[in-house]
Amino acid sequence: xxxxxxxxxxxxxxxxxxxxxxxxxxxxxxxxxxxxxxxxxxxxxxxxxxxxxxxxxxxxxxxxxxxxxxxxxxxxxxxxxxxxxxxxxxxxxxxxxxxxxxxxxxxxxxxxxxxxxxxxxxxxxxxxxxxxxxxxxxxxxxxxxxxxxxxxxxxxxxxxxxxxxxxxxxxxxxxxxxxxxxxxxxxxxxxxxxxxxxxxxxxxxxxxxxxxxxxxxxxxxxxxxxxxxxxxxxxxxxxxxxxxxxxxxxxxxxxxxxxxxxxxxxxxxxxxxxxxxxxxxxxxxxxxxxxxxxxxxxxxxxxxxxxxxxxxxxxxxxxxxxxxxxxxxxxxxxxxxxxxxxxxxxxxxxxxxxxxxxxxxxxxxxxxxxxxxxxxxxxxxxxxxxxxxxxxxxxxxxxxxxxxxxxxxxxxxxxxxx
Numbered sequence: 540x541x542x543x544x545x546x547x548x549x550x551x552x553x554x555x556x557x558x559x560x561x562x563x564x565x566x567x568x569x570x571x572x573x574x575x576x577x578x579x580x581x582x583x584x585x586x587x588x589x590x591x592x593x594x595x596x597x598x599x600x601x602x603x604x605x606x607x608x609x610x611x612x613x614x615x616x617x618x619x620x621x622x623x624x625x626x627x628x629x630x631x632x633x634x635x636x637x638x639x640x641x642x643x644x645x646x647x648x649x650x651x652x653x654x655x656x657x658x659x660x661x662x663x664x665x666x667x668x669x670x671x672x673x674x675x676x677x678x679x680x681x682x683x684x685x686x687x688x689x690x691x692x693x694x695x696x697x698x699x700x701x702x703x704x705x706x707x708x709x710x711x712x713x714x715x716x717x718x719x720x721x722x723x724x725x726x727x728x729x730x731x732x733x734x735x736x737x738x739x740x741x742x743x744x745x746x747x748x749x750x751x752x753x754x755x756x757x758x759x760x761x762x763x764x765x766x767x768x769x770x771x772x773x774x775x776x777x778x779x780x781x782x783x784x785x786x787x788x789x790x791x792x793x794x795x796x797x798x799x800x801x802x803x804x805x806x807x808x809x810x811x812x813x814x815x816x817x818x819x820x821x822x823x824x825x826x827x828x829x830x831x832x833x834x835x836x837x838x839x840x841x842x843x844x845x846x847x848x849x850x851x852x853x854x855x856x857x858x859x860x861x862x863x864x865x866x867x868x869x870x871x872x873x874x875x876x877x878x879x880x881x882x883x884x885x886x887x888x889x890x891x892x893x894x895x896x897x898x899x900x901x902x903x904x905x906x907x908x909x910x911x912x913x914x915x916x917x918x919x920x921x922x923x924x925x926x927x928x929x930x931x932x933x934x935x936x937x938x939x940x941x942x943x944x945x946x947x948x949x950x951x952x953x954x955x956x957x
Contacts, residue, residue, distance in 0.1 A: 548667055549676060551726055552660050554718055555620065556683040557690075562631060562650070562711045564691020565698075567798060568791040571780050572704035577640050583910030586781040588640060590902025592647050593777055594895055599651030601891035611659040613738045616666065617728040619659045621719060626653040628715030635708035666729035685809075689802035696795020704791065761870045761939035766889050767932040768830070768862055773897025774837065774925035775801070778905045785909050786918045787846055797849060804857035813864050823940045825865040830929055830936065833859035837926035841919030870939075901925070 566573075574585040574592075611619040626649060633646040660680060668676045695707040779798065783789040789797070817825045836856030843849055901921040907913060908920035 548726060548729075549664070551718070551722055552620075552663055553680070553683045555624065555722075556660055556680050557687040558624075558711070558714050558718055559627070560684050560687025561691040561694065561714070562627065564688045564798065564802075565695035565707045565711055566634070567692050567776060567780050568696040568794040569699040569704040569707055569780075571784060572699070572791065573634070573637070573643070574640070576704065577637060577643065581910070582781055582785055583906045583913075586778060586902045586909070587906040589781065590777065590899045590906075592644060593898035593902070595644055596647045596651040597891070597894040597898065599648050601888070601895060603652045604891070607659050608662060609738050611662055611730065612736055615728045615730045615735070616659055616663045617722075617726055620663065620726070621722050623653040623659075624715050624719040624722060628712045628719060631708045631712035631715065635705045635712060663729055685802065685806045689799050689806065692795040692798030692802070694795070696790075696792040696798075699795070700790055700792035758870050758939075760935040761866055762889060763935035764826075764932045764939060765863075765866050765870075766893055767928050767935070768833070768866075769890055769893030770897040770900065771833065771837065771925035771928040771932075773893065774840075774901045774921050777898035777901045778921050781902075781905055781909075782918055782921075783849075786844065787849065789846065793846070797853070800850065800853050801857070804854045805860055808857045808860040809864070812858075813861055816861060817865055817868070822865040822868040825861045826936060827933075829859045829861035829865065830932060832856065833862065833929040834926050837922045837929060841917075841922035841926070843919070 570589055570592075571582060571585050574580075574588050575582065578585065578588065580588075607619055607623070630646050630649045630653065633642060633649070637643045637646060664676045664680065694710065698707045698710055776798075780791075780794050783794045783797065787793075820828070832855065836852055836859060839848070839852045840856070843852065901924070904921040904924050905918060908915060909918040
């Protein structure tokens with residue numbers, strides 16, 4: 540039997556996930572200033588370095604996500620969660636004090652390693668939740684994820700404007716340290732020794748999950764849509780602070796509030812409207828409509844020159860959020876019931892790859908068209924690239940809609956073919 544946690548264990552996990560996302564969002568408004576501070580270069584060159592830093596973070600998170608899950612199965616949930624919190628707090632302290640670009644890279648590499656605790660957090664929830672409450676508790680983690688991204692940019696912009704661009708990093712380090720102390724004092728272990736299993740590098744390989752797409756070829760075109768839209772989506776978080784400062788002239792505070800508006804709009808669409816709209820119009824139609832909205836929104840952002848234009852586009856562009864759940868629904872129809880978890884794991888790995896490639900692609904395009912040597916000065920060029928990617932995604936989407944039917948059972952699974 541797993542240890543019985545106290546009444547605040549779920550709250551601790553909720554706060555841990557939220558702090559991870561606050562840390563991700565809090566640096567967005569102030570990272571351009573930090574990079575320019577340590578390099579002495581302009582905004583365009585800072586965006587180029589920002590892309591490389593994002594790749595370093597994303598690669599480590601992609602690699603470490605399954606490793607952290609394996610470590611928690613081998614050594615327990617508590618040491619992995621507490622060790623990650625301690626390292627996360629130290630990482631942000633390093634960022635706050637960083638005198639050079641090399642130390643920023645090192646700090647973001649460590650952050651990528653030790654923010655990959657979502658798999659361990661989910662395992663902890665599974666340990667402490669009865670089966671009938673697991674779905675609701677997993678939903679709380681989604682809420683923590685969204686709430687952290689709403690709070691993080693606004694907090695980073697406000698603190699950065701008031702106290703300097705390094706102050707937000709001190710704030711996250713302090714939050715992580717307080718949460719570590721609380722967990723050290725009150726968080727019990729929920730994975731008893733008799734349930735632990737040896738660490739297995741083969742199971743800890745993030746690329747292994749891609750084999751699931753090959754098992755169900757009808758899913759491949761939908762996966763291509765998912766990946767292409769994922770690349771396009773990174774035109775926003777990876778470049779927004781640089782674009783808003785260059786094109787609109789916004790301060791970190793204004794950048795943070797605009798990102799908070801993005802997070803709120805996305806939460807309304809993905810957390811509420813998807814439950815109403817997709818059942819009414821169907822998954823295929825929802826995917827087509829939302830992708831058309833994405834193309835139009837990206838073009839609008841590319842040519843926006845005033846702040847009010849941005850705030851008109853934000854709620855409109857949020858309606859593109861129907862695409863992800865609609866595509867997941869379409870893809871799930873082609874996999875048998877006993878392979879749905881594997882499919883969702885493969886989708887998560889696909890997101891991880893887009894998180895590696897997308898920021899690098901978008902920051903380099905922004906830098907090429909906004910620097911002193913730009914062939915044409917057009918800071919919104921990366922948004923046009925995103926619009927092109929979203930438009931190209933219609934081709935595999937049409938193939939996916941034609942090919943995907945309810946999935947057959949696996950041989951020997953006891954299910955009948957659809």
